[in-house]
Amino acid sequence: GESVGLHLPTLSVQEGDNSIINCAYSNSASDYFIWYKQESGKGPQFIIDIRSNMDKRQGQRVTVLLNKTVKHLSLQIAATQPGDSAVYFCAEVMDSSYKLIFGSGTRLLVRP
């Protein structure tokens, strides 16, 4: 199917290297943040989340860092694999619901 994010910034990494994807969010009142992975023809898939009272959270091969001072999020993927190739979005939430505000996506390409 048609690729999502035809004009998105692209990060190209070698398989096995670590990847860092950055995101600037818009609202200092946001208290919850989520990283999503979106493969072509599919919906966003949850990767990891973090609440505003934390500055770091680790998952399996992924780490999210939150810098509230500069309203910046990053997603670190360790030992990047070909299956990690996708578009990655950060999303912020200001209230108690899932009314998500998505940031601009980044396309991750993993070179074999």
Next chain:
Amino acid sequence: AAGVIQSPRHLIKEKRETATLKCYPIPRHDTVYWYQQGPGQDPQFLISFYEKMQSDKGSIPDRFSAQQFSDYHSELNMSSLELGDSALYFCASTSGTGKESPLHFGNGTRLTVT
């Protein structure tokens, strides 16, 4: 495990026609969100429902309406379609009104307006 089901996967309509997109949430999920993702864009929140009642509204045009039925499935009705309505439309479901339960997205309906 059952996921969020959206139908149809692809839909082609002409300008000024109407379209109906359907969303079947994960069993026992009572909350549905609709998002629109234009080409090369990030998803934008349209509208949400909890227990068959509209719970929040985002950037949804007046030409669009939606509802959630007694079996918790939801339909997005789009009238007087415009070229700019061409996009991926995602439905997502969760349980409850908060964020205690994860949000699960369907694989979307791709609407093309010609």
